[in-house]
Amino acid sequence: MSTTTNPEMTMTKAGRYGDFGGQYVPETLMPELIRLDNAFQHYQHDADFQAELTDLLNNYANRPSLLSYAKRMSADLGGAQIYFKREDLNHTGAHKINNVLGQALLAKRMGKTRLIAETGAGQHGVATATIAALFGMDCEIYMGKMDTDRQALNVYRMELLGAKVHPVTTGSMVLKDAINAALQAWTQRCDDTAYIMGSATGPHPFPTMVRTFQSVISEEARKQSLELIGHLPDAVVACVGGGSNAIGSFANFIDDPDVQLIGCEAAGKGVTTPLTAATIECGRTGIFHGMKSIFLQDADGQISPVYSISAGLDYPGVGPEHARLAETGRAQYVGVTDDEAVDAFEYLAKTEGIICAIESAHAVAYVQKLAPTMRPDQTIICTLSGRGDKDVAAIAKYRGVTLNED
């Protein structure tokens, strides 16, 4: 596990990135969060814990993940050399498993017997259900009704793995509402239950914990870049929902000022429309889901319903460390529309033979714009956060193709 130290980014006080972060939760949860933080602080430096986690990452989740050179795409775009960090090749098909293994192992050490989680695209739910099965723990997943409909395959996957899936019908019935429901469920029952947060969001210690467990992405990528290419990349590009694959991709490069860090948010139908989820571009500072961060909200502070074709990026907030990285200018955040993401999804399939997650396709779309503006001796690492099997039916529908699945 990496230990990035950067004076500017070091937390100002417990769980704060600048003024962002904190623990804005009901008192009922505070004692449990404090216990969790203490356990995390302890096991983060515990050799046995680390050894078990590394073993699971390598021998169960299929790490280290490849850093693949995208030869045809680099040639086609005619600029920077493009490399993909292949989180899509992990067991369960996304980066989510890195974090779930870490948090679930911690839960086990804390004596928990039951895991609950929210999920958007279903990838985090699948990863949590998978590890619950592996560890012999009970598992319940909260998922917005909109998302259980558009990601039906992942719902069935979770059920196959023995988890109970609760479709959430409050609010706009997407990821935000699933988090509300999961937080409420945790408030009701936390003695035997761990809440496995799926992104680098929520109250402290979740953003820091998720960052720590996901930073294996950039720990490997940094090493692979030096070995394979001989130098650090010029840019690292990742998609941002709550920001876990992005912060994991950035973490070990934050101290290298020459490495440009770019997060790609879902702009939905466009940042000038209300149908968007581009939080950093369109939002402002607020307090929600346990953290002070940037949120899409109206003038009064009511959280906005958001929209993206991608269930995993359909979130009105962003993790507090991203809010801080945006504020200091250390990272840049750009919006990518549904149309651009779907084009990139198809482009990557045809050019590199990779069907990536629609979330990851947001990062690919920006690489298509960025690479031609760079020199051929420069490199970009783009994180492919997940594989796209789950999205094939939805993309077909977007293109007006009817699939007969009977």
Add this chain to the structure above:
Amino acid sequence: MKTKLTQAFRNHKALISFVVAGDPDFKQTVDHVVALAEAGCDIVELGIPFSDPVADGPEIQAADLRAFDSKTTPERVFEMVAAIREQTDISLVFLTYANLVYQYGYVAFAKRCAALRVSGLIIPDLPLEEQGELRPALVAQNVALIPLIAPTTTPDRIAAIAKAATGFIYVVSSMGVTGMRQSLTTDLTPLITAIRAETDTPIAIGFGIHTPEQAQKMAEQADGVIVGSAMVHEIASQQDVVAKLTTYTHELRQAVDSVAN
């Protein structure tokens, strides 16, 4: 800090009710609060509806939606309080979520409360650790920040929360979110005793209380009882609400008054 709130607990066990401002509309909320005051409530908590009320159960979530349907905003709620103030001087507190207060501006919100004689704020997602950013603005206006203590709160936290408490302390009767509960099993005596050892700030118990019997039981343990979802439930019926709230409050008042102070 001695506030009007503390006075509400002086002569008898306090009866505190909760309604969502704007449920189902501006005028009816004003009528409901006036009715509750006349029927014998000591304090009314007015909920300012939030898009994502994570501490609230289905009953109050539904009330928030009804309030949004009648275009309720924080500004409209302040106007409601002004209208309420033309008819009653009852102690009022706001219950809302941190973001609405943050977006209004802590200082501006506190001043608005003081001007309307709103005596306190309950903010479920602002635990002790995060109260520092809001507290100075409230202290300057003599508006109380009413903290919550839960069955899970540890002794060190009880001490720290009790020391910082103003107005009264809201003891959450059971784990989970707001909503009526058939039975309240938690024995709160040890928790209440631990709080009493730290402060003489009044203690009110809430979450789940809806029958007069439950109210009486809780009044035996604490200085006041809070009835929320059950009030909201009456309002949701949309029929003879003022009469129902009046009768219900009389029943609760009687139950609570049967316990000596």
